[in-house]
Amino acid sequence: MTDVLAPLLDAGQIDAIYACGPHGMLHALAQFARRTSTPCQASWEAYMRCAIGICGACEHDGKVLCMDGPVLAL
Ligand code: FES
Numbered sequence: 001m002t003d004v005l006a007p008l009l010d011a012g013q014i015d016a017i018y019a020c021g022p023h024g025m026l027h028a029l030a031q032f033a034r035r036t037s038t039p040c041q042a043s044w045e046a047y048m049r050c051a052i053g054i055c056g057a058c059e060h061d062g063k064v065l066c067m068d069g070p071v072l073a074l
Pocket of ligand 1: 047048049050051052053054055056057058059064065066067
């Protein structure tokens, strides 16, 4: 899924990644960004209930998206 990014990164055409979309794609981008030390910000969408950080319905990787996101820097 991220195969197209590696040649662009090698050619110096990527300084950072900004992404939104399906969680599977965002996870793949996050792994790519961590592996290549590329700055990355991703918008994680989630169903929200309380929207004040109490219920945990929007929890992602230890963060609550209604308070900490939805855009998270990786
Ligand atoms: S919606 Fe309840 S913690 Fe985010």
